[in-house]
Amino acid sequence: MRDGIFTCSRFKGEWMELTWFGTAGFKVKTDTCTILIDPYLSRNDKALPKQPLKPPDIQEANFILISHGHFDHIYDVPAVAANTGAKVYCGKGIAETLIRNGMEKARIHEVNSDGENFKLNEIQAQAFFSRHVKFDRWLIFKTLARINFRLPRYLPLLRDYPEGQVLSWRLDVEGKAIHHFGSAGSTSDELAKLSSQLTDILLVPLQGHSAITQIAHKYVEALQPKVVIPHHQDSFFPPISIMVDPQPLADMVKQTNAEAEIKILEINETVAF
Numbered sequence: 001m002r003d004g005i006f007t008c009s010r011f012k013g014e015w016m017e018l019t020w021f022g023t024a025g026f027k028v029k030t031d032t033c034t035i036l037i038d039p040y041l042s043r044n045d046k047a048l049p050k051q052p053l054k055p056p057d058i059q060e061a062n063f064i065l066i067s068h069g070h071f072d073h074i075y076d077v078p079a080v081a082a083n084t085g086a087k088v089y090c091g092k093g094i095a096e097t098l099i100r101n102g103m104e105k106a107r108i109h110e111v112n113s114d115g116e117n118f119k120l121n122e123i124q125a126q127a128f129f130s131r132h133v134k135f136d137r138w139l140i141f142k143t144l145a146r147i148n149f150r151l152p153r154y155l156p157l158l159r160d161y162p163e164g165q166v167l168s169w170r171l172d173v174e175g176k177a178i179h180h181f182g183s184a185g186s187t188s189d190e191l192a193k194l195s196s197q198l199t200d201i202l203l204v205p206l207q208g209h210s211a212i213t214q215i216a217h218k219y220v221e222a223l224q225p226k227v228v229i230p231h232h233q234d235s236f237f238p239p240i241s242i243m244v245d246p247q248p249l250a251d252m253v254k255q256t257n258a259e260a261e262i263k264i265l266e267i268n269e270t271v272a273f
Contacts, residue, residue, distance in 0.1 A: 067182020
């Protein structure tokens with residue numbers, strides 16, 4: 001423990017901090033660089049848990065990495081980029097959405113190829129083409145039943161933020177390899193290819209499918225990380241979203257990957273490695 005921050009015992013060496021903002025949003029911070037991934041902070045009044053931070057509260061970032069273009073991943077990116085001066089990296093088809101919402105074109109870099117590498121100060125970043133999880137029929141039915149007559153109110157959020165090219169991001173930070181997935185639609189071939197690289201910290205989403213726990217567990221089985229951090233389990237925008245219990249995934253990991261640590265974060269909690 002350092003200054004009230006949880007320290008993961010599996011790592012030694014240079015210092016790195018990881019903060020979960022809710023949904024798929026994270027901050028990766030070292031002494032010399034701050035990277036944000038999918039920094040979505042805006043919520044409606046019924047969101048659980050509450051997110052006290054707003055885009056103006058984020059004043060420090062060198063780079064912003066985007067997994068895909070849905071509103072719960074990029075809605076706040078133009079404002080956060082304006083606050084911080086950060087450069088944004090995203091897949092094809094997402095720049096148009098960002099520009100339409102006030103982002104400066106010169107600050108956006110579109111990823112052109114699968115496995116493209118970037119040097120972000122002292123952090124090595126690699127972008128991999130991925131896929132969004134396919135919403136199953138039962139999940140769609142339950143979601144529409146919750147939304148009901150309010151669907152016209154939420155259509156702009158769904159319509160005006162198209163998915164674009166989905167990316168997963170691998171960051172090599174202070175000798176640790178972090179792999180972030182913003183959605184859990186990876187194919188078996190994709191995971192097999194990614195498994196050729198060692199993964200220290202896996203950031204795996206728990207949203208978008210009735211069998212999301214089993215889907216997320218396939219990521220753990222394929223990548224064999226030292227630490228598993230589930231995310232996107234919060235109800236970020238009811239009635240579009242619901243809470244997902246991360247404990248079943250934790251139980252599965254303990255049974256099948258005994259050497260892996262699983263850390264279920266509270267919103268805005270920071271862990272240090």
